[in-house]
Amino acid sequence: MTPTTPTATADKTAPGPVPGLLKLPAHIARWATLAGATGVLLSTFLAWTWTAAFPGNLTVDLYPGGLQVLALTGALLTLLFALSAQGVRGLGWLTPGGKHSPVLLLALGTAATTLYSVAAIAQKLGGLVNLEPGGWIAGIASVVLLVGALGLPADTPGDAVRPPTSPHQRLLHSFKAPTPERGPVLPSWAEILIIAAVVGAGLEVFAYGISTPYGELFIGYLLTTGFALAAITRSGLNRRLSAVTARHRNVTVAAAFIAAFIFPLTQTSEAYATLGAYILIFATVALGLNVVVGLAGLLDLGYVAFLGVGAYAAALVSGSPYSTLDVQFPFWAAVLTGIGASLVFGVVIGAPTLRLRGDYLAIVTLGFGEIFRIAMQNMDGTSGPNVTNGPNGIPNIPDLEILGFNLGEEHTILGFELGRFSNYYLLMLIFTGIVVLVFRRSDQSRIGRAWVAIREDETAARAMGINAFRLKLMAFALGATLAGMAGTVQAHVTFTVTPTQYKFVEVVPPNSAFLLAAVILGGMGTVSGPLIGAALLYLIPEKLEFMAEYQLLLFGIALVLLMRFRPEGLVADRRKQLEFHDTGQLDVPKAGLTKAGV
Structure with a gap:
């Protein structure tokens, strides 16, 4: 009888990489994600429709406007995070550990914004025939981006016991919290500059949202910012920023109120x-x-x-x-x-x-x-x-x-x-x-x-x-x-x-x-x-006054989705995070409980 070596046992029980929702080879999924994001990015510099009747004037080449700006922003962020996940030098801090779930979230947001824009153009102008080549390229590239992102390997936390099997489990596994990473410790002046930059970016994002002149642009804004913030949370950047703001709490509060004070001065x-x-x-x-x-x-x-x-x-x-x-x-x-x-x-x-x-x-x-x-x-x-x-x-x-x-x-x-x-x-x-x-x-x-x-x-x-x-x-x-x-x-x-x-x-x-x-x-x-x-x-x-009849319905749907995927709220304290999410401990094998008489 040949004894079982520890190495052999470890090889049989060690969890492998968790496949994505679509069972694609990893290299094909990565390249499809990069190609789709690049296609959406380039399409924003082409006209999406032939008439200025659709708000935002999407008829100009080489000058993105309206919903094109949001698609451009989402595609650029997706490219950066995708290259970071592939180990490109200088971008590794975006996705420590090569995590793909931030890429998936950004790809979902970019594809949702782009496809919504194409659908809004068709609905308002009377059909897909009103799309220019840039609009067709944007729609096709967003589908390629979505397929590639859904095929990316899911994040594998260090405490995983067995990979999920069903598509539903694989999708949820993509969003399970990984082991937190510690970022590099920077000088105080650099951390204060980071706080100022983040507060300034927050002011710009808020001012853009509050000044959106029509409902279609505001819906695209919600899609882009919502998925982008979720991706930043999944990448761990929010934990690093929280650590920085905790060390400079007074500076953070002062910067936030200064930015809020500046807001009316920046509005036209x-x-x-x-x-x-x-x-x-x-x-x-x-x-x-x-x-x-x-x-x-x-x-x-x-x-x-x-x-x-x-x-x-x-x-x-x-x-x-x-x-x-x-x-x-x-x-x-x-x-x-x-x-x-x-x-x-x-x-x-x-x-x-x-x-x-x-x-x-x-x-x-x-x-x-x-x-x-x-x-x-x-x-x-x-x-x-x-x-x-x-x-x-x-x-x-x-x-x-x-x-x-x-x-x-x-x-x-x-x-x-x-x-x-x-x-x-x-x-x-x-x-x-x-x-x-x-x-x-x-x-x-x-x-x-x-x-x-x-x-x-x-x-x-x-x-x-x-x-x-x-x-x-x-x-x-x-x-x-x-x-x-x-x-x-x-x-x-x-x-x-x-x-x-x-x-x-x-x-x-x-x-x-x-x-x-x-x-x-x-x-x-x-x-x-x-x-x-x-x-x-x-x-x-x-x-969204033009959707007044459906506002409460959409509000209820948003409540259900948020309570399902983030029950602790958009900004949660440590206690709520521990209450609503896994603690990261290993499951106790049922065989052990049976032997113990439980």
């Missing part, structure tokens, strides 16, 4: 500053809800009511001719009035309800949100006391004036013209900074750690001596206060306050459903997550 239209102001209002309220849901774990479905309390309180003391109080407070007094009213309502509503948990608390807060809206609608002097003018609300709210600086007038600062919405954008940026500071201080404090303990297991937290009710009431009151502060600015930005602005769900945010979605999709318990989630959820309905 006041309409984009308008979107920026509304996004900051929505994002600030979402960050306040993150205190309640993300830190304390209290499911609040009526949070938008606190925004309404602050807005109505500020409107009543704003000096509006339709206000029943007939008073006009200065700016700081109006803000304190809105904050105080929201704080009182938060304590009054939270005191009797926070002894409930889970679904019961969610139903009670949902009821409070509807009670607030109906109460504001009935205080018209007929169905109730004359306080809020009922369904008509409080219109003609005057603009704020701070130290003689009227925010409703145009001003010139450092040679830049700032209109009304640019002024309110900068004011909301200050309020957002205050909310971020409060959130970060609360999260890192003893109270913040107690909130997290209550969120994870309230029974265990009580057993450790934590006064759960008092701390939950503090979180509820703090979240209400932050929402009320944003509401005071919203009342002046919108000129009017009506009950219909504070429904539970509506196509146009802010409302309780979209606020909660912004927190969950962005990443609970983080600072940047709700800000990003709120920006996306506000921009999408604004930019």
Whole structure:
């Protein structure tokens, strides 16, 4: 009997390379990916259609425009990552370990953007006959790119036990988290330059998205940026950047706020500053809800009511001719009035309800949100006391004036013209900074750690001596206060306050459903997550007005897909990543459990 050598055993059990979704030879898949990306890249310098009736003017050779710019960007990134995965000198830092899943994600995004562009041209102009040679080359090259990328070998983590067999398992295996790599340690000045470059790139990407003039371009923008960010995450570059920003946290925060301050100065239209102001209002309220849901774990479905309390309180003391109080407070007094009213309502509503948990608390807060809206609608002097003018609300709210600086007038600062919405954008940026500071201080404090303990297991937290009710009431009151502060600015930005602005769900945010979605999709318990989630959820309905009938349907589909592939949110903290993904430990063989008697 010949004994089995360790080498032979290792050869039989060692996992081989995991094939891609399409069973192609590795070298053919790589070359097809490179050829497809190159073809899409070159096609953007040719005309895609013969008429300028399709937005973006895709009729000019050697000058990409509109959707061609997005296809060019996606193809260029795909080429860089594909060459990196093949070991090209100087690009290895993009895909450490020769990973192919970032290439697959970028190829999917590039192909989706290009094929969508071809389909949009055919649908708008009346058939594929309206394509010029550049459009045909783009469509064919994107199909070649997609086939080649799906045939690339999947990433093989170091802890893999056996390769998957079914196509569905192979596709999911491509996106399994590999063993994290450590990047090179750079000098401090170089890391600060990297932070500045990343923040500048983020500002450029955000400004491009907010200034897209038509819906087709915005859809292509979402496809390109979404897959590109996913590829960066899969490549591990985000972990390296996180390590750099953690070492220079103050520099990162300062750079982010400087970039946000520069945004209105870079816009040529006041309409984009308008979107920026509304996004900051929505994002600030979402960050306040993150205190309640993300830190304390209290499911609040009526949070938008606190925004309404602050807005109505500020409107009543704003000096509006339709206000029943007939008073006009200065700016700081109006803000304190809105904050105080929201704080009182938060304590009054939270005191009797926070002894409930889970679904019961969610139903009670949902009821409070509807009670607030109906109460504001009935205080018209007929169905109730004359306080809020009922369904008509409080219109003609005057603009704020701070130290003689009227925010409703145009001003010139450092040679830049700032209109009304640019002024309110900068004011909301200050309020957002205050909310971020409060959130970060609360999260890192003893109270913040107690909130997290209550969120994870309230029974265990009580057993450790934590006064759960008092701390939950503090979180509820703090979240209400932050929402009320944003509401005071919203009342002046919108000129009017009506009950219909504070429904539970509506196509146009802010409302309780979209606020909660912004927190969950962005990443609970983080600072940047709700800000990003709120920006996306506000921009999408604004930019896709031509799909108004299907917006909620598409929103539901996006929720399902994101919860399936990234349940921890777009920006997740370490705890959520460990909760929703594998820990990287080996599976225990069933034979061992059987022998142990389990």
